[in-house]
Amino acid sequence: MPALMLKLPPPVAEAWDWQLSAACRNADPSIFYFADNERGDPRSSRVRAAKRVCRQCPVRARCLNYALEAYEPHGIWGGYTEDERRTLQRRRDLESQPTADTCGVRTHCDPLATRAAVYAM
Structure with a gap:
């Protein structure tokens, strides 16, 4: 999508408060982002581990909604690759x-x- 069409949420601190309740706050961030050359079983295992964290998250829907609105191109957000x-x-x-x-x-x-x-x- 062209950069001019990108619509990011407004930079209001209260709009980000949901992140304080996120299950991933205490998880290793590397499970949510893959290395450039990661393939096969290592990648599948990492994705499964990240999705396990997301399944328990009380703000999963808000996380996914943010990622969709921001067209977030990297990582696992709201349990989705x-x-x-x-x-x-x-x-x-x-x-x-x-x-x-x-x-x-x-x-x-x-x-x-x-x-x-x-x-x-």
């Missing part, structure tokens, strides 16, 4: 785009977008 979040973002973006129906009225029900979302699953 980079690739999984890209799929969620594509679906969310497709669902939020209004389209014109045959009557010229704007609607959120676009059969092509719906079909694309199904294929993205």
